[in-house]
Each structure stands twice: as structure tokens, then as C-alpha cells.
Amino acid sequence: MQLSARTAARAAALVLAVATAAGCAPPTSGGGAKEDTKTGTLRVWLFQEVNNKPKEAAVGKAVADFKAAHRGTDVRVDYIPVDTRAQRIKAAFNDPKSAPDVIEYGNTDTAGYVKDGGLADVSQEFGAWQEAKDTDPTAKQSVTVDGKVYGAPLFVGVRALYYRTDVFKELGIAVPTTQDEVAAAARKIRAERPELYGIAVGGAYTYGALPFLWAHGGELATGRGKDFTAAVNSEKSQAGIKAYADLFGDANCPAAKCAEMGGNDTVAAFAAGKAGMAIGGDFSHQAVEAGKVKGKYAVVPLPGTTKGSIAPAFAGGNNIGVLKSSSHRTLAVDLMKQLAGKDTQRRLFDAMGFLPTYTDVRAEAAKKQPFVKPFVRTLDAGAKFVPVSPAWATIDASLVLPTMYQEIVSGRKDVATASGDAAKKMDEAFKK
Template sequence: MRTRLLPLAALGVTAALALSACAGGSTDDGGGATDAEGQTLDVWIMQGTNPDSEAFFAEVGDAFTEETGAELNVEFVQWADAHDRFVTSIAGGTTPDVAETGTTWTAEFADAGALAPIGEYVEGDDLGGDLVEGLVESGTYDDELYGMPWYAGVRSLVYRSDLFAELGLEAPKTWDDIVAAGEAVKAAHPEMIAFAVPGDAEFGVYPWVWGAGGEVSVEEDGEWVSGLDSAESQEGIGFYTGLATEYGFSSAGATTWKETDVLDNFVQGNVAMALMGSWTPATIIEKNADLEGKFAATPIPGKDGGISPSVLGGSHLSMFETAENKDLAWAFIKLMTTGEFAEAWAEQTGYFPGQTSLLEQTLESDDPLVTPFATQMVDGGASVPVTPKFGAVQAKKTTNTAIQAILSGQKTVEQATADAAAEMNQIMNGD
């Protein structure tokens, strides 16, 4: 199975879902979802690069209590710590009732037996025809739906438009344009990072792999084969890391940066260009109102033009098997992923909604901080391997370790990618 580009058709209405019996009971309005006074639903929501959402969930909690009688207990978990925390809680049987699960984790947690299938609930509320298919695909494991599409996001190139105007630059359309812009920024503003190259942010790596014609991992005759050590992938990774090691556009400190560090430094005015998510513009303005109108976005340029594919990421809301009242858990999931709260979340955060009907409204936007990300998602959205094993690759930080080794000068591009490919193959094909 090759890494799939996800054009508009693949982002649209889901034709069919393999729906299964849900272990948690029925969707009857007379059941435990609407008469749950005295009960509490425990929920984990991720945070990090998205805008502060405590006020939003306070409103959700009020609506949830009004609808069900139950209290909502939301705990915010940092993305960087979340995977290890999930693994620990699954092993100890201490998982929440519902949690936000990243799209590359849902299959992993379902494979571990931690998640409850939700297909019957989706079918019972007639929601299957209005779900973004790319999110349904990543939320499905062994023909069962375990992740309810909540939102999608994609990374594009974010740049300081005020500096570009000052220097007479246009938004980069090729890799050579990126270098030319970086050189101009470096000469005029040597105090700035012309292009941030974070060493601990794997989803910022894959666009350069795909943009050069490489692959992350493909399934051939039942076995996963990493493409990180191909000539194409090495060219793309070499270009990306070379922005730091060859051109000096980044900094030594960025070798250990996560995406949150890129965001923080952009907010502080230290970064001129970086790959950042569709959800970050709202956060940038929230944290530094002086930057409003001074930055813009553009799809990640292809090597010689066009668009380099970017990971179509996002999140599901998943129900855990430990949830005592699964009807109540579904009531929360439905409240969050459909209707007014789903629409409000998309508007406030810059994420793309998980319902096709709401997504179509977003794609019609002429907002200069929405349109480029929408173009990236529609014309250059891609998927990492949909398999529980890829979550283990992420947990091992296989790709990040390779990038850090290159940035720090410990390994050549060829050595680092060969080691990463071997480790990825071992993990993806292990028992």
C-alpha cells in the first residue's frame, strides 16, 4: 500500500462504513445518555499548538450537563507526553471514558483492545454519510470504526509577509525560491532564523520526502518496506536538513525543537519561515496580537513547482472499553463532532471539521490564512501508513532521531536514513 495522496474526492462524503455491533449498548434516548445525573464522564483533550480551549470546554460541559445530567471532567494533556501516557493507562486499565486520539494512534490503541467500536452509534444516528473519508479511513481498524472524525489539520509554509514585502520577495513556489528567500532574510535580518528546521517534529520531514518522489513506508506482499533510504527520500531530507547545515538558515538550538518550540519562536518574532499547522495562525494572533497582518501561508512548494504533499493529520474522539456508560460517552462524542460545537471549534482553532457538510463551508472561505491550508489539504494532503505499527515507529522517534543525527553532524544523510529505514522495517514487521 503506497502512501495515499488525498485529493478532494477522498476528503468528501464517505460512501460506506463497515459498521459493527458496539459493545456499549444502544443509542436509545431513554437510556443512560439522557438520564445520567450524578455520573461523571472523564475526558482527555490534547493541547500544545492549538489555542487555549478551556473556555470552549466550559461551554461544552454546560451543554453536556443540560443534555445528560452528567458532569464533564476534562483533563488537558500535552501532545508531547500523550502517547506514553496512553500506553501506561492502557496497561494499567486506567484509561478515560473518552479521549482525543491522534489519527496515527487510533488503530494502535484499537489493536491493543483499548477502544470500543462506535459503528453502531454512527449508524443509529445516521451520520456515516457526512464524515470526512480520510478521517474515517484512519479511524477504522479491521473493518471496525473506532475513531469518530473530529477535526483535520495540515501543515503548510508560514512566513513573515511583512519581511517578504520589505525585501521584495514573493511566496516561495519552488525549493530554489525557499533558498533565495532564506538568503535574503539572513542577509537583512541575521538575528532571525530564516527557516526553522526542528529536529523533533517528524511531520515536518515527510513533505520533503514526498516532494522529492520518495516514500515513508510501503506495503509489498504483506511486508512493510521503508523508503526513507531511497535516493529520492535522501534528496528531500538532504534539502530540508541542508537549510540548517548548509545554508545556516536555522540554529543549533532548533536541533531539539518540537513544533511547539517553532510556534513559540515564531510568536516571539524569531522565525521568518517554518512549516506550521492550519491551527496555528489563531494561536499566533492570540499570543502576539502585534503579528496580525504580518504573516501569511502558502502551500509547501514542490521541488520544481506545484505542491509537496503534507500529512493530513487531525484527531478522532475515541470511546474506551473502560467507559462504564458507553451511551453517555457517545452523547459527548456526538455533541463535540456534529452541529454547533463542531462548527465553533473549527472557526476558533483553524482546524478543518470532520463533517463533510461543515468542511465544504470552510473550503469556500477567502480568508488568506485559511485558503492556502485548504489548498494544501485538497491538492496536497497525504497519509502516513495506516497500521498500528506506525504508532510504535512514532513512539520510538525513528524519524526524529535520524534528523537530529544529521543536524548535529553525527551522521550523514545516507547513514541516518539507512539506519532509520532499518529500524522502521524492524518495528513495522515485528510481532
């Protein structure tokens, strides 16, 4: 569920408080478990989906295959609520006796979990795993910290441009091929169909805004490991920030209504027939299909700044990792491979629509379901990821980027001031 900016701020404060409290508990031992038992029961924590039955079926097949190949083993799978994952996983890191062997985790959490000492380094096993050679580079980046691999990508999600085919035809608008054309199309739709947003945008929609920043050559930060430095205040980043901020206003999406909108809000507006365009994910497809625009929309990659280019999208998604504290390390790594392997990713795509992280399996998915093609094209063009730093969790939870965009679109600060202030907050987090 998408939170308003105020509610999200309160929730972020709670998450930070819980994380801080958990951080005071005794850390896991630096060397991990002292034994590597080859039999027994492995515990797995996976995220609970809104409709979890299809996921359970896909996972059940993977578990059955694993057990058939490993005599004397059993697997217990628990599905944990996404909104309580932070405190549960932190607690597991600090209590090895009750911790699972294998977990599903958000791909932006990797660096933080590595810093906490919770995830096992599986670089050697990942490097020798034949299937892993087909992993999308950006997906692999999401499990890599300082050159070491701490898990296997499970699925990836990206965003593209949804647009109303009926509205475009009625107003004689060509499908945009640059971001300037997106803005021009939005203004025309709003001018001639004032009951619609030209393109639904949100001041709290960070991952809808970032493709504009990246398309203009900007970056969130530069460096690696503990040496990241914020770059949102660079000249190129500011140009991309301005391009997105310029979509707010009476000529498209009034700031009074759109400043606090998040990604779910913008997709909901499009699905309800209240917008001519929206930036939505492959994971938004079902919601749009269930809305009033069914049969009256299409999807293309979000254009870049030059004709024919594709704006880099944020590569979201989840990973599967092995806990350092597991006393079944070898079995846990094998189970990780089974859960994140090609066969399981095929089943998860069929059951849930999760985009595979393997380039060959993703190509198969695009042939099977045509709606996937624009998102695959977006990934193939080169997606981007957030800084792989433990500080990112703090930056994200503190709403640094949404606050920056909201300050700009509300007129409280100009682009230079707001991005400069955001950069200072990011640098403070990076230095801790």
C-alpha cells in the same frame, strides 16, 4: 511545550516504561461489556487545553443537547492533562469498572489503542451516520484500522508556509511556488538580512520535514496492518530528506542552533521576528498574532516540487472514541456523534480555532475566517497520515525520525546511512 531532543528522549523513555508496565496488567475482555444499558451516567474523558473555558462551553452545549434527546441519562466530563493521557488511558483499558465510556485521543494513537483492545468497533454506526459522509478522507483514515472504524474525527490540524510580507517586499522576493524557490528565498534573506534565519527549520521538527519527503514521492512506510515495511530509505524518500536537510547551515539556519529545534521553536522564532519564513500550523495562528510580526506576515500552502503544486502535509488532530468496555454502548456511540458532530465542530472552531473534519463545515470556516484558507487548500490538495500501525507509537516515542534528521544536519551521517539506520529501527518496531 516543545522539548529539546535530550529532554524528549528522557520523556519518551518514561512513556515507554509506563506503557510497558501498563501492558503487563490484565487485558480487557475480547468481547467487551455484556450489557448495553440505555439509562444512567456516561463518563467522558477529554483533553485539557491551555485555555479550557471555551472548550468547556462548546462541549457543554453538546452534552445538553445529548441529555435533552436521551431522557434518564447524565454525562460527567473530566478534562485530563495531555501529558499524562498515555498512562491514564492504558489503565482505563485494563480496569473497565473505573474506565470512561467515551474518550478523546490523538489520531496517531488509533492503531495502538485498537491493538490494546480498548476501542469499540463502530463501523456499522459510522457508516449509517449521515454526517459522516462529509468526513475528509484523511481524517477518516485516522480512525480506521484494517478496514474497521474505531471512532469519529474531532478536528484536524495541518501546516503551511508563514512568510514575512515586509521582508519579501524589501528584498524583492516573490512568494515561492516550488520548494526550490523556498530554499532560494531563504538563502537570499539570510545573505541580505544575516540577523534572520531565511526559513526557521528544526532537526526535531518531524512534521515540518515530512512534507518535503512526501512532495518528492517518498513514503514513511508501505503496506498495511501488521505488514508495514519502512520506506524512508527509498530513493525518492532520500531526495525529500535531503531537500529538508539542505535548509540547515550558515546560508539559512545554522545546524548548531537549529538541529535541536522543534516545531514550537521554529514558530516562536518567526513570531519573535527572527525568521523570514517558517512552517507553522493553523493552530500556530494565535501565537504568531501575539508576536512581533503581527500585521507583517501572510500564509500560503507549502509548495511542492513543481510550480503551483502543494506539498502533502501531515494531517494531525484528535478523535472521539467509545471504549469497548462501556456498559452503555448505544448511548456512548450517540454521545460520540454529538461530541464529534457538525454543530460541535462549528462551535469548537469558533471557540478554539480547531479545523473541522467535515469538508462542508471546513469551507464555512474558511469563509468566516480568511486566515484558514491556506490550510483548507492544503487539506483539499491531499494531506497524508502516518502508518496506521501499533508500532508507530514506539517509532514516534523513540525519536527515530528526529534522530535521523539530526544525524544528517549535524554531519554525523550522510542521508543514505542515516535513512538506512532509521529504516532498520522502524522495521524492528513493525515486526514486534
